[in-house]
Amino acid sequence: YVCIYYIIIIPKINTHCHADHITSTGLMKKRLAGLKSAISKFSGASADIHLKEGDKIPFGRHSLTVRETPGHTDGCITLVTGDQTMAFTGDALLIRGCGRTDFQQGCAKRLYQSIQEKIYTLPDHCLVYPAHDYLGQTVSTVGEERKFNPRLTKSMEEFVEIMNNLNLPKPKKLGI
Numbered sequence: 622y623v624c625i626y627y628i629i630i631i632p633k634i635n636t637h638c639h640a641d642h643i644t645s646t647g648l649m650k651k652r653l654a655g656l657k658s659a660i661s662k663f664s665g666a667s668a669d670i671h672l673k674e675g676d677k678i679p680f681g682r683h684s685l686t687v688r689e690t691p692g693h694t695d696g697c698i699t700l701v702t703g704d705q706t707m708a709f710t711g712d713a714l715l716i717r718g719c720g721r722t723d724f725q726q727g728c729a730k731r732l733y734q735s736i737q738e739k740i741y742t743l744p745d746h747c748l749v750y751p752a753h754d755y756l757g758q759t760v761s762t763v764g765e766e767r768k769f770n771p772r773l774t775k776s777m778e779e780f781v782e783i784m785n786n787l788n789l790p791k792p793k794k795l796g797i
């Protein structure tokens with residue numbers, strides 16, 4: 622008999638250009654022939670596909686829509702499913718937190734605007750999947766974050782003050 626395998630490969634999409642996110646892409650491309658890489662055109666990184674606001678990445682019967690959410694870096698994007706039930710926020714919005722803004726193009730004002738305009742405008746029930754969590758949490762919702770995120774229930778001025786005083790140690794091996 623003849624067995625035909627259809628393999629549908631969607632691009633390896635990086636939400637931004639930090640080493641802890643992009644490093645696996647080259648290795649994956651070597652192992653999976655035809656795999657394409659994708660990242661924001663504002664990331665400064667080379668890739669097969671450069672993404673911008675509103676771009677759609679189809680897969681099966683679904684798609685992901687790109688929302689530009691700069692602030693942690695210039696090229697940060699959030700990927701939203703076509704039905705707006707899920708958002709992959711990278712390092713922009715974290716659960717009860719957000720990406721730091723103290724190095725590599727970080728800008729607290731821009732991040733605040735990105736989250737208010739591009740993530741908090743999604744429906745309350747939209748699930749939020751961030752790229753990091755340091756407490757073992759895996760998912761939140763837009764509604765929960767709008768209500769309970771201690772950094773983002775504040776004014777922009779208060780947010781900037783919080784972000785300027787996080788005093789986090791610099792992550793090691795983040796240079797690219």
Ligand SMILES: N[C@@H](CCC(=O)N[C@@H](CSS)C(=O)NCC(=O)O)C(=O)O
Binds near residue numbers: 719790
């Ligand atoms: N030292 C901590 C925090 C690591 C860290 O800086 N994480 C980044 C994302 S990777 S650049 C970040 O934006 N954190 C925001 C925050 O509020 O922690 C650890 O490793 O646990």
